[in-house]
Amino acid sequence: MTVEAGTQQERVAGRVWTVRLDPYGRPSAGAVKLSCSRPACADQCFPGGAAAGRKAAVEHVNLHLAHIRAGGGPRGEAWCACRAADCAWHTPDPTAGPRGGTRLAAGTVRCGGPVVLTVYADRAGRLWRIAEMCARCAAAIPDCRVLDTAPPPARTTRAGMDQAAGTPVTEREPAGDTALV
Numbered sequence: 664m665t666v667e668a669g670t671q672q673e674r675v676a677g678r679v680w681t682v683r684l685d686p687y688g689r690p691s692a693g694a695v696k697l698s699c700s701r702p703a704c705a706d707q708c709f710p711g712g713a714a715a716g717r718k719a720a721v722e723h724v725n726l727h728l729a730h731i732r733a734g735g736g737p738r739g740e741a742w743c744a745c746r747a748a749d750c751a752w753h754t755p756d757p758t759a760g761p762r763g764g765t766r767l768a769a770g771t772v773r774c775g776g777p778v779v780l781t782v783y784a785d786r787a788g789r790l791w792r793i794a795e796m797c798a799r800c801a802a803a804i805p806d807c808r809v810l811d812t813a814p815p816p817a818r819t820t821r822a823g824m825d826q827a828a829g830t831p832v833t834e835r836e837p838a839g840d841t842a843l844v
């Protein structure tokens with residue numbers, strides 16, 4: 664009964680890249696497998712163990728980040744990828760709560776703010792996740808870093824002002840004799 668008629672903006676699903684390391688083969692062998700959620704990325708195996716796999720995983724994450732930046736960065740019209748996952752990324756597992764607490768119920772954080780490009784790395788060094796999500800969800804996720812902020816969709820007010828500080832600036836105006844008269 665609450666179908667919203669006339670969505671004013673065509674929005675697209677927020678993109679997610681998940682890179683993970685899993686034990687490969689017999690646990691005693693110590694080999695790990697690097698896998699990426701992108702179908703185009705083939706699994707890689709590292710018989711040498713977790714350290715080599717971790718290094719490769721970080722490089723893989725950076726490779727995707729470079730491609731995302733080259734492709735224009737986060738898109739302002741993207742839906743929050745966190746919300747697409749029922750905000751599970753910042754909602755504690757209810758079965759894991761020490762007090763069975765209800766203090767942080769799902770839905771506590773409402774999506775809001777600009778779309779940001781984030782990278783999350785779990786503390787165990789087994790999972791990395793790049794995602795387009797809203798700024799508010801990003802702020803609610805532990806160990807989640809905001810790398811870039813999308814300009815607002817359609818409207819180009821304050822173009823450039825809302826760019827994240829992380830955007831590398833390679834060209835500089837030479838400070839010189841500018842006559843401002």
Ligand SMILES: [Zn+2]
Nearest residue numbers: 699700701704
């Ligand atoms: Zn990949």
Ligand SMILES: [Zn+2]
Nearest residue numbers: 745746750800
């Ligand atoms: Zn969320």
Ligand SMILES: [Zn+2]
Nearest residue numbers: 743774797800
């Ligand atoms: Zn959100």
